[in-house]
Amino acid sequence: MRPVHSLGVFIPIAVVLELAHASPTLIFAAAALAVIPCAAVMGEATEAIAAKSGPGIGGLLNVTFGNAPELIIAFFALIEGLHEVVKASIVGSIVGNILLVMGAAMVVGGAKRDKQNFSPTAANAQSAMLFLALAALILPAVFQLVHGGGLPAVGEDVVDFGSDVERLSLFVALILLLSYVLGLIFSLKTHRAVFNPFEGEEQEEHHWTVRKAAILLAISAVAVGLMSEILVGSISHASEDIGLSEFFVGVFIVAIVGNAAEHWVAVLVAAKDKMDLAVNIAIGSSAQIALFVAPLLVVMSFFFGPNPMALVFNGYELGGLLFAVLIAQLVTHDGESNWFEGVQLLSLYAVLGFVFFYA
Numbered sequence: 387m388r389p390v391h392s393l394g395v396f397i398p399i400a401v402v403l404e405l406a407h408a409s410p411t412l413i414f415a416a417a418a419l420a421v422i423p424c425a426a427v428m429g430e431a432t433e434a435i436a437a438k439s440g441p442g443i444g445g446l447l448n449v450t451f452g453n454a455p456e457l458i459i460a461f462f463a464l465i466e467g468l469h470e471v472v473k474a475s476i477v478g479s480i481v482g483n484i485l486l487v488m489g490a491a492m493v494v495g496g497a498k499r500d501k502q503n504f505s506p507t508a509a510n511a512q513s514a515m516l517f518l519a520l521a522a523l524i525l526p527a528v529f530q531l532v533h534g535g536g537l538p539a540v541g542e543d544v545v546d547f548g549s550d551v552e553r554l555s556l557f558v559a560l561i562l563l564l565s566y567v568l569g570l571i572f573s574l575k576t577h578r579a580v581f582n583p584f585e586g587e588e589q590e591e592h593h594w595t596v597r598k599a600a601i602l603l604a605i606s607a608v609a610v611g612l613m614s615e616i617l618v619g620s621i622s623h624a625s626e627d628i629g630l631s632e633f634f635v636g637v638f639i640v641a642i643v644g645n646a647a648e649h650w651v652a653v654l655v656a657a658k659d660k661m662d663l664a665v666n667i668a669i670g671s672s673a674q675i676a677l678f679v680a681p682l683l684v685v686m687s688f689f690f691g692p693n694p695m696a697l698v699f700n701g702y703e704l705g706g707l708l709f710a711v712l713i714a715q716l717v718t719h720d721g722e723s724n725w726f727e728g729v730q731l732l733s734l735y736a737v738l739g740f741v742f743f744y745a
Contacts, residue, residue, distance in 0.1 A: 390650065391427070396420040397609060404616045410623035417617040418643045424613065425455050425643075426650050427606040431599035453479075453671060455610045456645055457679050462618040463636075464683055467692040470538060470700075471621065471636040476680045477703040478641025480516075480672045481710045485735035487645070487652045488668035488717075492728025495656030495664065499724075504661040506721030508573075512669040513715040515569055519676030520711045522558050524704060526697040529554060538700045540633045540745045547696040555697040556688065559681030566677035617643075634742050637703070645671065661723060669714055702745050706738055 400416035456479050460472045495502050527537060530551055594602075617640075625635045642649070656664040680697070687695035699707070713734065717727050 391423050393419050394423040397424075397613065400613060400616050404619075409627070410620040411627045413616060413620040414624035417613045417620065418639065420613045421455055421459075421610055421617065421643045424606040424609045425645075427602050428454065428610075430651070431594065431603045431606070434594035434599040435596060453645070453674055453679055454607055455614065455643070456641070456675065457682070458607075458611050459614040459618060459640060459643075460679070460683055461686065461690070462615050463621070464687055464691045464695065466618060468618070468621070468632070468636075469687070469691075469695045471632050471640070472683060472695065473697075473699055473703065474633050474636030475640045476675060476683070477699060477706055478637035479645050479675045479679075481637075481706045481735070481738065482641050482645060483668050483672040483675070484710045484714045485731045485738070486642070487649050487671070488665065488714075489728045489731030489735060490649070491652045491656035491661070491664040491668060492723045492731065493725050494653050494728075495659060495661060496723060496725035496728060499659065501722050501724045502656070502659060502661040504665045504718075504721055504723070506719060508662070509665050509669060509718035509721065510715070511573070512666070512673050513711075513718055515565070515673045515677060516669070516711045516714055518565060519562060519673065519680075520707055522562055523676065523680070523697060523699065523707065526551060526555050526558060527699060527704060530696075530698050537704075538698060540631060540700055540702065546693075547698055551696045551698060552694040555684050555695070558697055559684035562677050562681040563685075566674070566681075569673075569677065630743075631745070633700075633702075633745060637706075637742050638739060665718060665723075669718065672710075672714070702742060706742075709734070709738075 396416045396419040400413065400420045403413045403416055456475065460475055463472045463475070492502075530537065530547060533550075535547065535551070621635060621640070622632065625632045630639075652664045652667040655667075684695055684697060687693075713731065717723065717731065
């Protein structure tokens with residue numbers, strides 16, 4: 387059992403605290419810690435499947451199941467009408483995967499090596515998808531500003547942007563979902579060899595069987611769902627008690643907790659000199675959040691929650707998205723990485739952290 391699995395003790399603790407109506411801060415902390423081992427199990431299970439499927443498909447499986455906690459947490463926040471928390475967690479996930487996850491993977495993987503190599507073609511294809519998503523996520527805010535509206539302020543829970551912006555957000559979401567589906571066809575069918583450069587070679591065996599991995603995936607997904615409901619239910623009061631804004635909690639704490647699986651697996655495989663898989667997880671996860679999770683939440687908001695969610699981010703979120711996506715292209719275009727590039731990514735993440743904290 388790995389040290390992170392010992393955090394599983396917080397699952398029953400969170401349930402007991404919730405039933406006992408304990409302090410929201412204690413409930414939030416316990417639920418957040420409880421999500422981490424569940425996400426780690428999901429990550430290890432998908433790594434077992436990835437060992438038999440190559441870095442492209444393996445990366446897709448990792449980000450799909452790795453993003454499940456993020457999607458579940460955001461869904462419960464959506465039901466509560468916490469749209470700004472949802473959008474903050476979306477931005478936090480994209481920025482965190484590019485800067486924190488990929489940065490940590492480069493530092494750990496490059497610590498004892500001069501450099502590590504990965505497929506620039508696959509990385510650039512995913513970076514291009516991120517650019518598409520970035521433009522699509524920014525344009526509703528541009529529309530809002532051009533028509534005399536304003537961007538949401540930090541700390542606002544619900545903002546009425548009007549039916550035009552809500553409908554525009556829905557159309558943008560549907561286009562992004564279509565682009566995501568076509569991206570799957572590109573990476574898994576028409577250009578499969580690009581994203582799976584080691585097809586035909588013997589893959590490293592994992593000590594978990596596919597059957598065991600599938601069972602643990604199902605169990606951990608249920609546990610994440612339960613912990614997510616408890617987490618979201620306590621977020622408003624907990625943020626007030628500890629003196630942090632819901633914006634900071636959403637963009638950093640919830641995003642890190644929700645993406646713990648990618649954090650764990652990307653660093654683990656980078657240490658094993660599997661940078662193709664590490665980069666696929668980091669960049670691929672950000673692309674999936676932008677092209678699948680965010681638009682899916684917009685569509686779901688028309689059926690769940692008090693009112694539809696508009697894809698209009700605040701200025702801090704737009705700035706974070708812009709710099710993170712540009713840097714993703716910059717550090718992956720040559721197909722090489724080293725530990726100092728990782729330090730630079732982590733440094734920018736720390737700077738953004740202080741900016742968001744004082745926002």
